Amino acid sequence: MTNQRAPHHHGDEPIVSIRNLRAGYGRVPVVHGVDLDLRPGQVVALLGPNGAGKTTTLRAIAGQIPTVAGDILFDGVRTRAPLHRRVRLGMAYIPESRAVFRTLSCRDNLRLGSSGLSAALAMFPQLAERLDVPGGLLSGGEQQMVGLARALSRKPDLIIADELSLGLAPLVVDTLLAAIRSAADEGAAVLLVEQHVRKALTVSDFAYVMRRGSIELSGTSAELLERVDDIERTYLSLALHPEAS
Numbered sequence: 491m492t493n494q495r496a497p498h499h500h501g502d503e504p505i506v507s508i509r510n511l512r513a514g515y516g517r518v519p520v521v522h523g524v525d526l527d528l529r530p531g532q533v534v535a536l537l538g539p540n541g542a543g544k545t546t547t548l549r550a551i552a553g554q555i556p557t558v559a560g561d562i563l564f565d566g567v568r569t570r571a572p573l574h575r576r577v578r579l580g581m582a583y584i585p586e587s588r589a590v591f592r593t594l595s596c597r598d599n600l601r602l603g604s605s606g607l608s609a610a611l612a613m614f615p616q617l618a619e620r621l622d623v624p625g626g627l628l629s630g631g632e633q634q635m636v637g638l639a640r641a642l643s644r645k646p647d648l649i650i651a652d653e654l655s656l657g658l659a660p661l662v663v664d665t666l667l668a669a670i671r672s673a674a675d676e677g678a679a680v681l682l683v684e685q686h687v688r689k690a691l692t693v694s695d696f697a698y699v700m701r702r703g704s705i706e707l708s709g710t711s712a713e714l715l716e717r718v719d720d721i722e723r724t725y726l727s728l729a730l731h732p733e734a735s
């Protein structure tokens with residue numbers, strides 16, 4: 491992976507391929523044999539009830555936890571690089587916890603991104619009125635916008651985002667997902683874990699449904715959206731936040 495996107499990737503080649511991934515904590519595997527492909531320009535949603543192993547899968551792909559078995563290929567090359575090296579190769583990993591500097595102003599938080607304030611405000615104009623507010627006093631949604639603007643400012647070619655919208659109002663969720671969609675439209679590959687199933691299927695191109703550590707179903711998001719009631723009943727009914735989808 492490099493930061494020079496377009497010339498590097500051609501056709502339909504995956505930028506990331508996961509083959510028979512097993513990962514977990516200590517000696518306890520919680521992800522059993524996951525296969526998954528991410529292509530430039532695509533948003534891929536990873537759905538599933540709480541505890542299915544979605545976050546663990548993301549952490550393994552990001553290099554935050556080691557794999558127990560299986561392969562993670564970046565641009566067709568097997569990698570065991572740790573998180574910070576994958577970030578240098580062009581990955582942005584947005585974990586569930588919100589990453590703002592609480593005592594720095596919103597303005598200074600945004601300036602930490604590599605393309606600066608104006609690009610961030612073009613992405614999220616609503617932050618313009620909040621520039622002097624310390625990061626810690628921004629709303630949850632605003633904090634998430636700041637974190638996302640900073641992550642996207644590096645023009646990553648792989649974006650891994652874990653429950654961006656946890657606890658946020660529907661309109662804010664739409665704003666965040668729209669920013670993710672634009673990054674994909676500009677060429678990034680995106681892997682998204684999202685509790686709002688319908689929103690996730692609307693914004694994504696392809697989706698995987700995970701349960702008990704394995705992929706149980708996959709398909710184009712359009713196909714899955716057509717049978718979303720059935721999918722929610724059959725695969726996602728263990729979700730702790732069914733009202734959120």
Ligand SMILES: Nc1ncnc2c1ncn2[C@@H]1O[C@H](COP(=O)(O)OP(=O)(O)OP(=O)(O)O)[C@@H](O)[C@H]1O
Pocket residue numbers: 515520538539540541542543544545546547
């Ligand atoms: N740090 C950890 N140490 C040990 N077990 C963990 C750890 N984190 C998660 N687990 C366990 O791994 C399993 C999968 O968790 P994971 O967070 O990957 O699921 P998830 O699909 O992301 O669900 P959620 O939506 O609740 O985050 C769960 O049984 C969980 O209890």
